[in-house]
Amino acid sequence: MPALESVAVPERDRLSAQPSQPELSTLDISSVLFFLLAIGVVGAGIAVVTLRNIIHSAVAMMICFGSLAGMYALLGAPIVAAAQVLIYLGAISVLILFAIMLTQAGDANLPAPFHRQGPIAVVVALAIIGLVGWAVVQTDWGLLPEAVSAGVEDIANAVFTTFALPFEIISLLILVAIIGAIYLARRPEEDERAN
Amino acid sequence: MGIEGYLLVSAALFGIGTFGFMARRNAILMLISIELMFNAVNLSLVAFNAFLPPDSNAGAVFALMIMAVAAAEVTVGLALVIAIIRTRQTAEVDQYSDLKE
Numbered sequence: 001m002p003a004l005e006s007v008a009v010p011e012r013d014r015l016s017a018q019p020s021q022p023e024l025s026t027l028d029i030s031s032v033l034f035f036l037l038a039i040g041v042v043g044a045g046i047a048v049v050t051l052r053n054i055i056h057s058a059v060a061m062m063i064c065f066g067s068l069a070g071m072y073a074l075l076g077a078p079i080v081a082a083a084q085v086l087i088y089l090g091a092i093s094v095l096i097l098f099a100i101m102l103t104q105a106g107d108a109n110l111p112a113p114f115h116r117q118g119p120i121a122v123v124v125a126l127a128i129i130g131l132v133g134w135a136v137v138q139t140d141w142g143l144l145p146e147a148v149s150a151g152v153e154d155i156a157n158a159v160f161t162t163f164a165l166p167f168e169i170i171s172l173l174i175l176v177a178i179i180g181a182i183y184l185a186r187r188p189e190e191d192e193r194a195n
Numbered sequence: 196m197g198i199e200g201y202l203l204v205s206a207a208l209f210g211i212g213t214f215g216f217m218a219r220r221n222a223i224l225m226l227i228s229i230e231l232m233f234n235a236v237n238l239s240l241v242a243f244n245a246f247l248p249p250d251s252n253a254g255a256v257f258a259l260m261i262m263a264v265a266a267a268e269v270t271v272g273l274a275l276v277i278a279i280i281r282t283r284q285t286a287e288v289d290q291y292s293d294l295k296e
Binding site for chain 1: 197198199200201202203204206207208209210211212213214215217218219220221223224226227228230231234237238241242244245246251252253255256258259260262263264265266267268269270271273274275276277278280281286289
C-alpha cells in the first residue's frame with residue numbers, strides 16, 4: 001500500500017517538494033530581475049496613460065514593451081521575447097510613432113489629456129486590478145515552483161502541427177489587414193487623379 | 196518568483212490599459228492602450244505556459260498568434276484614425292460626434 005501511494009504522488013508535487021537550496025543565488029538574481037522588469041512594465045505603463053505629450057507616451061510604451069520582452073526571456077520563452085522585440089518594439093512602435101508625427105501638426109499648447117469620465121475610468125481600472133489580483137492570490141494554482149522553459153523546437157512543432165490551421169488563417173487575416181489599411185489610408189484625390 | 200507575481204503584473208497592466216482607453220481623449224493613445232491590454236494577456240498566457248505542468252506549449256503559441264492579430268489590428272486601426280484625422284482635422288475623440296446627432 002505505501003508503495004502505491006508513493007507512485008500516485010503527482011509529478012508536480014514531487015517537483016515542488018524538491019528543496020531549491022543549492023540554487024538560492026540564481027533564484028535571487030531572477031527575483032531581482034523580475035522586480036526590476038515589473039517596475040519597468042508597470043511604471044512605463046502608467047507613464048503611457050498619464051503623460052501629456054503623446055510622443056512621450058509612445059516612448060514610454062516602447063520601454064514597457066522592452067521590459068515585457070525581458071520578462072518573456074525570464075519566463076523561459078525566448079522565441080516569444082524575440083517576437084515581442086521584432087513585432088512590438090520594431091514594427092508597431094514605429095508605426096505608432098509615424099502616425100503621431102503625421103497627425104500631430106506641432107500644436108504647442110496641448111489640450112487636457114483626460115476625458116471627463118476619468119474618475120469613472122480610475123474606479124473601473126482599480127476594480128479590475130483588485131478583482132483579478134484577489135483571484136490570483138486566492139487561487140491555489142498547484143503549479144511548478146519554477147518556470148519551465150519552452151524550447152524553440154517544441155514551439156515550432158506545435159505551430160506547424162497542432163496549430164497549423166490557425167497559423168494559415170492568420171496569414172489570410174494579415175493579407176486582409178494590409179489591403180484594408182492601404183485602401184483606408186489612401187487619399188481620395190489619388191483616386192480622382194487615376195481616373 | 197512564482198506565477199503570482201507575473202499574473203499580478205499582467206492584471207496591473209490590463210487595468211492601466213483599461214484606464215487609458217476610457218480616460219484619454221486622443222484616438223492614437225486609445226489604440227496604444229489597447230496594445231497594453233493585448234500585452235497584459237500575452238504575459239499571463241506565457242506565464243501559464245511556463246508554470247502549468249501539461250507541456251503542450253499552447254500558451255506560447257497563442258501569444259505569438261495574438262501578436263500577429265494585434266499587428267493586423269493596429270495597422271487597420273491607425274489607417275482608420277489617420278483617415279478620420281484627415282477629414283476632421285483633430286485627434287480628439289470628443290469631436291467625432293457627427294453620427295450622434
